[in-house]
Amino acid sequence: MNPLHxxxxxxxxxxxxxxxxxxxxxxxxxxxLVPVLHAQYVPPPPAQPFPGYINQALRAxxxxxxxxxxxxxxxxxxEDKSGAGTTNAGSSWDFSERTVDFNNNNYQLTRIMPRVGYxxxxxxxxxxxxxxxxxNDNRYSPTAAGHNLPELDGPLDLYQGYVVIGNHKEFPLxxxxxxxxxxxxxQRLVGHARWLNVPHTFDAAKLRYQNAYVGVDVFTxxxxxxxxxxxxxxxxxxxxxxxxxxxxxxxxxxxxxxYLFARNVARGIxxxxxxxxxxxxxxxxPQDLYTAGVRVKSKPxxxxxxxxxxxxMYQFGSRTAVFPATTVAAALAAPRLTQSAxxxxxxxxxxxxxxxxxxxxxxxxxxxxxxNNPTDGTSHTFQNLFPSNHGLYGAMDLSSLQNIRDLxxxxxxxxxxxxxxxxxxxxxxxDNSNDYWYNVAGVPRNFTGAAVGSGKGYxxxxxxxxxxxxELDLLAGWTFIPSATLxxxxxxxxxxxxxxESLSAVGSKDAGYCYLQLTLNL
Numbered sequence: 001m002n003p004l005h006x007x008x009x010x011x012x013x014x015x016x017x018x019x020x021x022x023x024x025x026x027x028x029x030x031x032x033l034v035p036v037l038h039a040q041y042v043p044p045p046p047a048q049p050f051p052g053y054i055n056q057a058l059r060a061x062x063x064x065x066x067x068x069x070x071x072x073x074x075x076x077x078x079e080d081k082s083g084a085g086t087t088n089a090g091s092s093w094d095f096s097e098r099t100v101d102f103n104n105n106n107y108q109l110t111r112i113m114p115r116v117g118y119x120x121x122x123x124x125x126x127x128x129x130x131x132x133x134x135x136n137d138n139r140y141s142p143t144a145a146g147h148n149l150p151e152l153d154g155p156l157d158l159y160q161g162y163v164v165i166g167n168h169k170e171f172p173l174x175x176x177x178x179x180x181x182x183x184x185x186x187q188r189l190v191g192h193a194r195w196l197n198v199p200h201t202f203d204a205a206k207l208r209y210q211n212a213y214v215g216v217d218v219f220t221x222x223x224x225x226x227x228x229x230x231x232x233x234x235x236x237x238x239x240x241x242x243x244x245x246x247x248x249x250x251x252x253x254x255x256x257x258x259y260l261f262a263r264n265v266a267r268g269i270x271x272x273x274x275x276x277x278x279x280x281x282x283x284x285x286p287q288d289l290y291t292a293g294v295r296v297k298s299k300p301x302x303x304x305x306x307x308x309x310x311x312x313m314y315q316f317g318s319r320t321a322v323f324p325a326t327t328v329a330a331a332l333a334a335p336r337l338t339q340s341a342x343x344x345x346x347x348x349x350x351x352x353x354x355x356x357x358x359x360x361x362x363x364x365x366x367x368x369x370x371x372n373n374p375t376d377g378t379s380h381t382f383q384n385l386f387p388s389n390h391g392l393y394g395a396m397d398l399s400s401l402q403n404i405r406d407l408x409x410x411x412x413x414x415x416x417x418x419x420x421x422x423x424x425x426x427x428x429x430x431d432n433s434n435d436y437w438y439n440v441a442g443v444p445r446n447f448t449g450a451a452v453g454s455g456k457g458y459x460x461x462x463x464x465x466x467x468x469x470x471e472l473d474l475l476a477g478w479t480f481i482p483s484a485t486l487x488x489x490x491x492x493x494x495x496x497x498x499x500x501e502s503l504s505a506v507g508s509k510d511a512g513y514c515y516l517q518l519t520l521n522l
Contacts, residue, residue: 041391041412041422041475043485043519050482052521069117069126074110074520077197081105083511084398084493086139091439092447092458094398095499097507107137109151109197113159123165130159132197151197152228152278159201168210177205179224182386184217184244185295185311188345188366188401189261191388198226200386203234215246223386227276237269238284240386253302257295261385264288270322270331283331287319289339289383305351313343315382321374323443341382343368343401357413364410366393370403370432374460381435389440394426395473396491396513402438405429418479428468430498436460437468437498455504465497487517 051059052071059065084094085105093101110133117126132153158179166174181192182202193200204221220241222234242261250256267286274282293313300307320334349362368382384401393399393406405428412422430437436444437458447457453464474490491513500508 041410041420041424041477043477043487044414044418044420044479046418046479046482048482050521053483054522067119069115069119071115072520072522073113073115074522075113075517077109077515077517079105079107079109080514081511082513083509084396084513091398091443092445094445095493095495095508095511096503097509101506102138103511105137105139107139108135109133110135111197115160121170122167123163125163126160127158128160129156130198131156134197153198153226153232154229157226157232159199166208168208172209172211174208175205176208179203180206182206182219183388184259185257186309186345186392187388188311188343188392189291189293189313189385189387190242191386193386193388193390195388195390200224200388202240204240210246213247213249215248217244218242225277228278230276235269235272237266237272239264251296253299255297255299257297259291259293259295261291262289263385267320267332270326270328282324283322285320285322286331286334286336287317287339287383289315289317289319291315291383291385305353307347307349307351309345309347311345313382315339315341315343319379319383321379335377337377337379339379339383341369341380343382343384357415359411359413362408362410364406364408366401366404366406366408368401368404368431370430370435372432372434374434380432381438384442393428393440394471394491394493395424395475395489396471396493396511397440398471398493399428399468400438400440400442402442403431403435404438405431420475420477422473422475424473424475426471426473428470428496430466430468433464433466433498434460434462455501456506458502461498461502464501467496468498469496470494483521485519487515487519489513489515489517 050056051069054070054072055065055068058068058070082104084091085103093103096103112131113128115126115128118124130153132151134152160179160181162176162178162180164174164176168174179201181200182190182204183192184190187193191200201224202221203224204219206217206219208217209215220239222236222238222240224232224234226232240261240263242259244259245257247256247258265284265287269286270283272283291313293311295309295311297309298307317339318336319339320331320336322331322334326334344367345364347362347364349360351358351360368384369380371380382402387401389400390397393401393404393408399406407427408424410422410424412420414420436446438444445458447459450457450459452459453461471491471493475487476489477485477487479485493511493513495508495510
């Protein structure tokens, strides 16, 4: 461990002073003090759009520089985790009370993303770099594959680099080709995951068609795999394709979207050299997986102060039960399972119109199916592809949309245009205790040395209760100058029966989380 890790940073001191281990009490207290705290926290934007200091200076001196976009995004974040940190065994010892299962972490993340872009009438080009580092990080294990550190990628890598041909004001068709983000819907299945120190990008070609009645993105490519100190690249044996439709005039009161995603991973991918790749970037499960879905969202004002969203997803095809820790021999021999899985999300929100604080209350239910029989040759475990999971199922990022039932209550306000506050609560259950509890990366918590039902670690334990627990989050953001936003998060997770019973023989404890983040747009 780096000796500097023993020195408490200013962010850690702040977290301790604020009592992040008792974030639940703080959240409830704040909610009682604010009669009417925009649900689902988002960082506050500046009072007026701010292009960054470089763009501002160039455009002020020459109006023709508006076709250029030059800037740097800098993000600094300190995280402090108690009880649900990361050991060399990953998340399999979350909530454990044993001294040897060290699950407290404090570390700093830095990310610098310089960009250059040019937009003409009929084409555009952009290049964005990324330098990501993790400091004083005791999650680091030099003997683990990929060094067990998925948030480190320096000194500089290519994050985005693409060309766009077309102009939708003049012609309905455009083409975007190169390294790019793919972002759809609420990003529950496909998103950039910018919360991560190393977000998602894809080497892909995307054709877009849009008229007054129908729009569609058709794309094909592959996820860019991250290997520290290497030029990251996609793998030709892992193909991701899809079509995402919108229907502007199908409904007067609703935005209607439909999609079909396909992920096709050849079995031969497991024999590639993955030694430089940290979990979850190591080889993916061989699969031919297809996800079809429909998303319907109310248009602003059609239901007065109410708003609602419903999204349903069905997944079919085939997959193998292969995970980052699976050996190559086991991955090559793993049988194909027929996939038949479901997911659904429903949201109902209420906004207090006319209130200067813009208060909003929302109730969101999320469901991802689990597998009731792991030996019948059919998998019912929903796979949530490439999501931006952060915050969707709790700010502590303990779960994904797999074998999960999450009920979320979110309450937020903006006391000033540059300040956002939110209190959120989650109740969580496994959909089926015949399946694993999957972490935010979609990897099962599984300690193979523990016998089923022994209480010595997470496994498939059918006799245990399905209640995972509850989480309370207190989130705040302040854009104190146009170029800078400061954010603070305090969270507490209270164990349910499944966690207590899984660790009954070794002891368990509730978990806490605190982060302090500064984002600069230069």
